[in-house]
Amino acid sequence: MDFCLYKLVVIIKYMKVESTFKIKKGLAEMLKGGVIMDVINAEQAVTAEKSGAAAVMALERVPADIRAQGGVARMSSVETIQEIMTSVSIPVMAKSRIGHFVEAQMLEALGIDFIDESEVLTPADEKNHIDKHDIKTPFVNGATNIGEACRRIGEGAAMIRTKGEAGTGNVIEAVKHMRSMTEGINKIVSSDKNQLMALAKEISAPYEVLKEIKKLGKLPVVNFAAGGIATPADAALMMQLGCDGVFVGSGIFKSGDPAERAEAIVIATTNYDNPEKIVEVSKNLGEPMVGINIDDLDEAEKLAKRGW
Amino acid sequence: MTTGILSLQGNFLDHTRSLELIKKDYILIKQKNDLKSIDSLILPGGESTSMIKIQSNNELFKKLKILINDGIPTIGTCAGLILLAKDVVDGETSLGLLDCVVERNAYGRQNESFEGLVNFLDNTQMYCFIRAPKILKTGKKVKNIAFIDEEVVGVQQNNIAAFTFHPELTNDKNYLSWLKYFIEEGKNVRSF
Numbered sequence: 001m002d003f004c005l006y007k008l009v010v011i012i013k014y015m016k017v018e019s020t021f022k023i024k025k026g027l028a029e030m031l032k033g034g035v036i037m038d039v040i041n042a043e044q045a046v047t048a049e050k051s052g053a054a055a056v057m058a059l060e061r062v063p064a065d066i067r068a069q070g071g072v073a074r075m076s077s078v079e080t081i082q083e084i085m086t087s088v089s090i091p092v093m094a095k096s097r098i099g100h101f102v103e104a105q106m107l108e109a110l111g112i113d114f115i116d117e118s119e120v121l122t123p124a125d126e127k128n129h130i131d132k133h134d135i136k137t138p139f140v141n142g143a144t145n146i147g148e149a150c151r152r153i154g155e156g157a158a159m160i161r162t163k164g165e166a167g168t169g170n171v172i173e174a175v176k177h178m179r180s181m182t183e184g185i186n187k188i189v190s191s192d193k194n195q196l197m198a199l200a201k202e203i204s205a206p207y208e209v210l211k212e213i214k215k216l217g218k219l220p221v222v223n224f225a226a227g228g229i230a231t232p233a234d235a236a237l238m239m240q241l242g243c244d245g246v247f248v249g250s251g252i253f254k255s256g257d258p259a260e261r262a263e264a265i266v267i268a269t270t271n272y273d274n275p276e277k278i279v280e281v282s283k284n285l286g287e288p289m290v291g292i293n294i295d296d297l298d299e300a301e302k303l304a305k306r307g308w
Numbered sequence: 309m310t311t312g313i314l315s316l317q318g319n320f321l322d323h324t325r326s327l328e329l330i331k332k333d334y335i336l337i338k339q340k341n342d343l344k345s346i347d348s349l350i351l352p353g354g355e356s357t358s359m360i361k362i363q364s365n366n367e368l369f370k371k372l373k374i375l376i377n378d379g380i381p382t383i384g385t386c387a388g389l390i391l392l393a394k395d396v397v398d399g400e401t402s403l404g405l406l407d408c409v410v411e412r413n414a415y416g417r418q419n420e421s422f423e424g425l426v427n428f429l430d431n432t433q434m435y436c437f438i439r440a441p442k443i444l445k446t447g448k449k450v451k452n453i454a455f456i457d458e459e460v461v462g463v464q465q466n467n468i469a470a471f472t473f474h475p476e477l478t479n480d481k482n483y484l485s486w487l488k489y490f491i492e493e494g495k496n497v498r499s500f
Contacts, residue, residue: 015425015434016456023421026438026477029319030353030386052361054317054354089399089412090355091439113418113439136419263361270316270362271338 024138024158027091027113028222031055031159031245035235035266036224038062038249041080042087048252051262054245055091055114058084063120063167064250064289067301073121075103081110093140098307099125101135108137114159116140119306120166120249127308132156142226144177144304146184147203150213153221154206160219162243163304164227167250169291171234173304174227178241181223188213227304230255230288232268232281239272256286311491312337312346314372316362318354318387322476329479330488340371348381348491351388353438353474356412359387360402373403376468381494383487384470390441392470397444406468407447414442426461426473428454431482435473437461443472467494 017023034054039045040062048056060076061069075096085092091113096103098117103124107115115137117130132139133156142163143149149160162181164174184203188210191199196214200207212220225238226247235246246269248262255261264281271277299305311327313320315336327334335342337349349372363369376382376392384392384406390399392406399412415421421438443460446452454462454471462471469490475483 016422017424017434018422019419020423022477023423023436023438026436026474027418027421029322029477030355030438032319032321032354033315033317034355034358049357050361052317052358054358085417090357091418108419111417111419138418266358267362267365274338 019136021156021158025221027138028140028159031091031224032222033270034245035262035269036093036245036247037252037262038247039084039253042083044253044258045084045088045092047259048262049088049090051259052266053090053262055093056084056088057116057247057249058092058094058112062250062253063303064169064254065167066120067167067303073097075100075106075121078106078110081107081112085110085112095121096130097121098123099128099130101130104130104132104135104137104139108135112137114138114140117157118142119163119303123306129155129307132158140224142304142307143181145180145203146188147205148307149181149184149219149223150203150205150209153209153219157221159222159224161224161226161247162238163307164225164229165294165297166227166303167292168228168294168297169230169251169254169289170294171228171230171237172294174225174229174238175241177227177304178225178238178243181219182242185213185218189217229265230291232264232278232285235265235269236272236278239269245269251289254289256288261285261288309333309348309491310335310346311348311350312343313350314352314359314388316354317358318352319474319476320350320352320354322474323350323352323385326476326479326484326487330484332488332491337368339366340368343368343371343375346375346380348494349375349383351382351384351391352476353386353388356387356390356399356402359391360400369402373405376403376405379467379495381491382468383490384468385474385476386438386440386472389443389470389472392468394447395445406463406465406470407450408443408463409445410441410443410472412441413439414444415440424456424473426454426456428462428475428482429486433478433480433482435475436477437473440472469494
């Protein structure tokens with residue numbers, strides 16, 4: 001009996017649990033109000049960190065180049081990821097293909113801080129996303145509407161972002177997805193609890209996630225904007241629409257003066273409701289990335305269509 | 309009474325929830341002009357490098373330093389602790405008011421983040437440690453107030469209290485009653 005008690009005390013004294021959902025979600029909470037920047041090498045990562053990025057996304061090619069060059073886009077090389085991880089002290093994210101759970105397992109083994117199961121890469125599974133509960137590292141997933149967001153949360157995503165239309169420098173799709181998400185949340189919150197199951201059926205989403213949204217009045221995880229953000233004003237627009245923070249992909253390192261633009265976007269994200277400040281940081285920024293009209297894209301070129 | 313929450317980047321909105329639970333007023337601090345009416349201060353978690361960069365243009369930290377030196381109750385969590393520390397291993401000292409040496413991301417990367425059982429003022433509670441820093445050394449005036457086993461994870465130096473973990477993500481009764489006490493009385497807490 002005495003021995004048992006002693007054992008119990010020892011266990012309780014040392015209790016530490018890793019990678020609970022609270023811990024996965026917790027890192028996303030710490031990124032709020034921040035800017036996560038796409039980088040392709042150590043030099044860009046250091047520029048991003050010095051400009052005030054809250055995290056970086058390690059990539060082989062930015063979305064604009066993936067779009068221009070075509071071919072199969074895969075997880076970045078191990079060397080690229082490791083080079084970026086050792087070059088900065090802020091969290092480092094990396095992308096796996098949709099449904100490619102081995103790429104995700106590799107990123108987990110590499111010790112990356114966050115995995116983006118991303119439509120920017122060529123999907124590896126035309127029906128299924130990764131079961132994200134089994135992997136220690138937290139996941140962020142793109143979504144175009146509330147049903148998609150709920151399905152990803154059901155699979156274990158600890159963070160959601162709008163898909164937007166990556167690599168276009170055109171914010172219209174991100175706005176559309178954010179508005180659609182807000183509309184969906186409002187619909188769930190204003191529904192009677194007896195209507196939730198039918199609503200879950202209608203949007204093909206897990207009932208439990210809907211129940212949680214109704215209870216909280218918002219998504220149960222952090223929600224960022226991504227896909228087409230190219231200027232400080234774009235970032236502030238997404239923040240005013242209710243996002244928790246922003247991803248900037250091609251918008252920074254495809255512009256005339258990346259360091260200046262990166263810093264300006266960071267400051268505009270913090271001061272999103274302060275137009276004077278946004279004016280101040282938008283001066284002398286050099287050329288923004290060249291944009292693409294969404295109407296000029298073929299349906300097959302639209303990355304937001306990927307994911308199910 | 310109004311608590312100012314530094315809101316440059318990070319989980320500042322989670323701290324507003326804690327203050328709502330103990331029915332305290334707060335404002336979000338982004339510019340030095342926001343500091344006029346506050347009588348206590350919270351520095352949240354997030355990325356310290358990001359916060360230092362964002363404030364560097366508007367002298368916010370200079371003003372904060374004066375306020376904290378004047379004795380307003382100040383609480384730092386995670387990145388907030390790093391901003392307060394006098395010595396940051398491989399990092400930048402910013403406010404430099406809390407006499408301790410801290411190391412950023414000292415447990416490792418996100419896969420090593422954990423929920424751990426903390427002994428804080430004779431209560432035990434599971435709290436989140438997210439890419440957390442470690443307090444390596446403390447000065448004479450600093451009192452250790454929270455522990456995981458023998459390891460110090462919370463310290464207090466007069467009106468400044470700081471933690472390597474995130475009590476605001478748990479908002480347990482013990483933390484909330486301490487928070488209420490500290491922002492009301494912390495100015496007068498000169499010694500133990």
